[in-house]
Amino acid sequence: MPDYQTFDHDVLVVGAGGAGLRAAIAASAAGAKVGLVCKSLLGKAHTVMAEGGVAAALANVDDRDSWRVHFADTMRGGQYLNNWRMAELHAREAPDRVRELEAWGALFDRTPDGRILQRNFGGHKYPRLAHVGDRTGLEMIRTLQDHAVYQGIDVHMECTLVRLLTDGGRVAGALGYDRERGRFRLFRCRAIVLATGGIGRAYSITSNSWEYTGDGQALAYGAGAALQDMEFVQFHPTGMIWPPSVRGILVTEGVRGEGGVLLNRQGKRFMFDDIPENYRNQTADNEEEGWRYTQGDKSARRPPELLTRDHVARSILREVREGRGSPHGGVFLDIAWIKRRLPQAREHIIKKLPSMYHQFKQLADIDITTTPMEVGPTTHYVMGGIRVDGDTQRSTLPGLFAAGECAAGLHGANRLGGNSLSDLLVFGKRAGEFAAAFAREHAGVTVDSGQVEDAVRCALAPFERGAGADGRGPYQVQQDLQTMMQELVGIVRTEPEMARALDGIARLAEQARQVGVAGNREYNPGWHTALDLPNLLTISEAVTRAAIERRESRGGHFREDFPEKDPTWGKFNIVVRRGSDGRMQLSREPIPPLPAELAAIIEEQK
């Protein structure tokens, strides 16, 4: 007598953020019977929090923009570790995907002639981000959600997957539990699209919610799929830092796009102090030019505040470490100063950045139209993830596809702001279509009941151990891991520290195996946290091992012991797999050479 309900689908989509919703819509349109599972309620996934906008070379604001420039910007931002095929498809297809949203009801801000308005963002040469004030993610997820619910997709809300099931090296299904009752659900299917988002919860200071425990990456790894680029974690330069309870919450880059400047405690705009060589041609060298850029002057170059996120984050860290930080260990982000330039500055700020205004007013008692904000870096995004084929989003495990933040490739060593929302749309659609095709072309597989029973047994083990066996609950283990990763595998890394982190991870993994929980299976967050721990530990180990392996500094990965970029490292992605002995194995996979056409584009855009 099985202790689970069974559901049959052609394609199972895991995750209801932008990537999962777009994949489910595409798979369903391709004729597949689609199931969609997510840990939260519909519409609450991370995508809802995105603020700044979605990048697409619509060329509505600056007609010099094109997919070629977007492609070159994405590759430059990613320091050429990107899967160039993904970067190409993304740049080519993003405009259509954004226009499609409009056909489904999304309402973006407008240009004077009635088209979709675009704003400046770090690393994008021209104004490129379609947006709705600073709540673009909400507009996007709601549009997709409201479209998807009419497509005959079976939605399983508040259901968490704990294991992928395989049959002869192919995906056969997945096991999950519903949060509400704690009952198990077996999903049998021919193809799975993972769209589970990121790993931010491995760190203590993060803009990410409880959902971001690296489940998709860890499930795929556990089932035998390869991960890549895990050393590249993006620390967003501007998170809130005060009061303590809001530490990490994001302050959108849009603030800088609208003219906000970074100041140290001496009131100095320190971003002018260190402009990297490969961006010097594109960066303003005086305040006046920077301001004109933010106001749409096409002849001006962008201010240094809009350099890539890794660079801005490290510059902030430098100011703090050298004693020029703000009272609570960050720097100042000032948008209020624009009143010296604009007559209606206050109204302008509230109009352009309504949720930032609201957020600071309500959570920090600060009026951003009069007072500078205090900000510091926060763990934001993982460039690495499941290794996929650029065209189809297929992983190295047959039948398993991945899209969105949990997949790797598009962003290389560093993601540009706005390139995630467009990533979700472009590759969500592709993953859904190719998963549906795979399901159509491949006969059914059988689920091995032994695998199911083992997964159920593992999931229930924390109850058998009972709470407080050794006094350490799941939350304490999670917190220790977060603190350790933040300290030892954070923005600035060294080999000895990361070696200590590996020891720490092994110790915490041992504790995680002993963690017990009290209460029953009904909506029990203690139990849920206990089940998230193995995933967090797996991806923390992958991040750490890959970061030790890469002995250079590039994009989101900065090694104090190897502070320079090393061209030989620019030729490889680091790939992580589970070895046959169950241990984590690393390899260097050469990046295929750029086709001449793409190489020429990069050259011409230098």
Place this chain on the structure above:
Amino acid sequence: MATETLKPDLADTGASEELEPPHRQPDPPATATFRVWRGDREGGQLVDYTTSVSPGMVVLDAIHQIQADQANDLAVRWNCKAGKCGSCSAEVNGMPKLMCMTRLSELPLEKPVTVEPMRSFPPVKDLVTDVSWNFRVKTRIKPFRPRAPDAADGTWRMTQPDVDRVQEFRKCIECFLCQDVCHVLRDHQLQEEFIGPRFLVHVAALEMHPLDVEDRVADLRRAHGIGYCNITKCCTQVCPEHITITDNAIIPLKERVVDEFFDPLGRVLKVFSRGGKA
């Protein structure tokens, strides 16, 4: 008055006995007590937890601290911790609030802070309620249907003021706090007949969408039960996104219904007071 319904129903809770919080500080300079509803579908009671308080803390932080240190299985929904996702809705001292946006400094901490689940929805566990009805309601509303594209490339032209009119409604984060306070749902439990303020906002967003050509006016009157709303404005008062639900969404929709059915507003209201269908 409908605001009456905002008062917490403490009558049969037998609050605050048992459970001495284990981490109580002997001399609490910065602690506060939270009287949290613990229970499930069958019932429950308020339980007191005392926890430390630091500057800038919000109610959700206190609940998380209690969860981490004293009650690992305390059930609560949350995602963004920044008022953007609408997951953490609850009744704090009887007022419908997002826990992540309710600062402790706004509350009188000399007495216990009560934190209860939304009362209009069936309890699941502790602060988590069954809001699935809302998701079903949405699918009863006719979806967006755009006019033919304006330009040869399949795109449309809209002015910023056109878009602004609807963006107010599209700010909705689906926290369902307005559904929680609306007496038609809370006291009269007319979930079958009335879609509630959240979905009237949704219909308004569709009806006033510059591109939409669908007609939902007949549905508003019958299937969506707009006549049950007697404009008490309780929904508007609690909306964390400050959407002027009643004045900007519901009243214009009522006017459309009236225009289409030559039905004076007064009669709609009278029908409501008789408890019948419009």
